[in-house]
Amino acid sequence: xxxxxxxxxxxxxxxxxxxxxxxxxxxxxxxxxxxxxxxxxxxxxxxxxxxxxxxxxxxxxxxxxxxxxxxxxxxxxxxxxxxxxxxxxxxxxxxxxxxxxxxxxxxxxxxxxxxxxxxxxxxxxxxxxxxxxxxxxxxxxxxxxxxxxxxxxxxxxxxxxxxxxxxxxxxxxxxxxxxxxxxxxxxxxxxxxxxxxxxxxxxxxxxxxxxxxxxxxxxxxxxxxxxxxxxxxxxxxxxx
Amino acid sequence: xxxxxxxxxxxxxxxxxxxxxxxxxxxxxxxxxxxxxxxxxxxxxxxxxxxxxxxxxxxxxxxxxxxxxxxxxxxxxxxxxxxxxxxxxxxxxxxxxxxxxxxxxxxxxxxxxxxxxxxxxxxxxxxxxxxxxxxxxxxxxxxxxxxxxxxxxxxxxxxxxxxxxxxxxxxxxxxxxxxxxxxxxxxxxxxxxxxxxxxxxxxxxxxxxxxxxxxxxxxxxxxxxxxxxxxxxxxxxxxxxxxxxxxxxxxxxx
Numbered sequence: 001x002x003x004x005x006x007x008x009x010x011x012x013x014x015x016x017x018x019x020x021x022x023x024x025x026x027x028x029x030x031x032x033x034x035x036x037x038x039x040x041x042x043x044x045x046x047x048x049x050x051x052x053x054x055x056x057x058x059x060x061x062x063x064x065x066x067x068x069x070x071x072x073x074x075x076x077x078x079x080x081x082x083x084x085x086x087x088x089x090x091x092x093x094x095x096x097x098x099x100x101x102x103x104x105x106x107x108x109x110x111x112x113x114x115x116x117x118x119x120x121x122x123x124x125x126x127x128x129x130x131x132x133x134x135x136x137x138x139x140x141x142x143x144x145x146x147x148x149x150x151x152x153x154x155x156x157x158x159x160x161x162x163x164x165x166x167x168x169x170x171x172x173x174x175x176x177x178x179x180x181x182x183x184x185x186x187x188x189x190x191x192x193x194x195x196x197x198x199x200x201x202x203x204x205x206x207x208x209x210x211x212x213x214x215x216x217x218x219x220x221x222x223x224x225x226x227x228x229x230x231x232x233x234x235x236x237x238x239x240x
Numbered sequence: 241x242x243x244x245x246x247x248x249x250x251x252x253x254x255x256x257x258x259x260x261x262x263x264x265x266x267x268x269x270x271x272x273x274x275x276x277x278x279x280x281x282x283x284x285x286x287x288x289x290x291x292x293x294x295x296x297x298x299x300x301x302x303x304x305x306x307x308x309x310x311x312x313x314x315x316x317x318x319x320x321x322x323x324x325x326x327x328x329x330x331x332x333x334x335x336x337x338x339x340x341x342x343x344x345x346x347x348x349x350x351x352x353x354x355x356x357x358x359x360x361x362x363x364x365x366x367x368x369x370x371x372x373x374x375x376x377x378x379x380x381x382x383x384x385x386x387x388x389x390x391x392x393x394x395x396x397x398x399x400x401x402x403x404x405x406x407x408x409x410x411x412x413x414x415x416x417x418x419x420x421x422x423x424x425x426x427x428x429x430x431x432x433x434x435x436x437x438x439x440x441x442x443x444x445x446x447x448x449x450x451x452x453x454x455x456x457x458x459x460x461x462x463x464x465x466x467x468x469x470x471x472x473x474x475x476x477x478x479x480x481x482x483x484x485x486x487x488x489x490x491x492x493x494x
Contacts (some may be wrong), residue, residue, distance in 0.1 A: 195460075196408055201452045203405045204425065207398060207482070208432045208450060214394045215489035219387035222494045223378050 006145040008036045032126040044213040052118035054146040055109040061138040063097040064090045072120050087114045097132040281314040316393040325386050346374035356392040360399045364483040370489050382423035402482040406475045418494045424462035
């Protein structure tokens with residue numbers, strides 16, 4: 001359950017205004033751009049490197065949230081295809097835009113809120129909306145992105161651990177088929193599985209316990225020998 | 241046993257009662273003793289226990305054999321074991337009154353330990369005896385006796401468990417296991433034993449390392465490192481290495 005935060009650059013939110021400097025028109029809409037870093041993790045090439053699993057933030061008087069995503073242009077994407085797509089549409093953060101409820105809550109936008117998986121994306125755009133003029137300012141704080149938690153993908157056991165059952169099954173079939181039971185297993189020679197890891201573990205723990213028990217039961221009583229190590233050394237004795 | 245049978249005992253049999261007979265032949269005392277012992281020890285296999293008991297009662301058995309039998313009456317993990325050890329010690333002590341001196345000396349102690357360790361590999365036994373080496377003239381205090389005897393009894397269990405462990409490592413049942421696997425297992429045990437008994441964190445860590453998950457990781461890395469044609473190890477080699485770990489916990493008597 002290790003959630004890994006994603007490195008990304010969050011730009012300053014831009015308040016949408018109508019291009020008229022004189023009239024102070026409050027559009028109630030802000031745009032926040034996030035560019036995801038393009039650092040490829042060399043260890044996990046086979047996985048979707050830039051998969052965003054979760055978006056966490058603290059609300060500050062935002063009523064609706066929309067998330068748009070821009071996909072990376074791969075070799076087979078045509079020109080103009082990598083445009084913005086809406087991933088979360090007008091998610092309601094405050095039940096009533098004029099009331100306090102939900103205005104300063106923590107939110108977590110996870111996969112179930114999203115229309116599609118955020119895989120292979122280059123940028124995200126958050127659109128914050130606050131239709132109510134009651135509030136002076138609206139923004140989101142402590143914005144963080146996380147990769148998918150790994151719980152959905154249980155770690156697969158390596159083949160040499162799990163193969164033993166398959167192998168015995170294979171062997172049996174071979175034996176039934178054409179009694180070539182003793183033919184050496186082809187390529188799995190030497191990497192056959194441990195049949196019972198639990199038994200192994202239990203045995204080892206017992207051994208540990210036994211050793212510790214003995215260590216605890218060692219006596220300090222001495223037999224009362226007068227010998228000191230090396231005191232009967234011939235060189236020492238010859239001096240006296 | 242005290243048997244004072246007269247040459248013409250057959251004539252008396254008719255006259256004496258059953259109870260008198262039992263008492264005269266010493267059977268009553270013997271049975272009382274064995275019943276006491278079997279109830280106290282509650283062995284898993286009572287018949288074998290009785291057989292062992294009567295074996296040791298035979299007159300030509302040595303003191304060592306009798307002491308060994310007492311020691312084997314109950315498992316070392318049970319509290320009664322301590323009582324039995326005391327009993328064996330007293331037995332050895334009391335009956336050594338051949339000269340003016342009496343008591344448990346080094347020879348008897350060594351003999352008893354060797355008898356107890358009969359089943360374990362001789363290499364291991366030699367190493368163990370080095371730890372408990374003592375001269376024939378030395379008197380063995382009870383504490384030393386107890387510690388030595390206890391170690392031997394535990395070692396027997398340890399060897400059995402190690403054999404079992406090797407069995408599960410010996411994947412193809414050829415009598416030889418992958419050395420890389422054996423070494424990995426041994427290393428795990430060594431690390432666990434290396435932890436100080438007051439260092440709780442280390443103990444917890446070691447516990448985890450010997451658990452299924454930790455063991456799996458260790459074995460996986462070991463298998464990853466080893467090549468297909470890596471060397472093999474026989475059960476005896478493995479046992480010796482395992483026992484070395486054990487013996488490192490046994491202190492030398494001084």
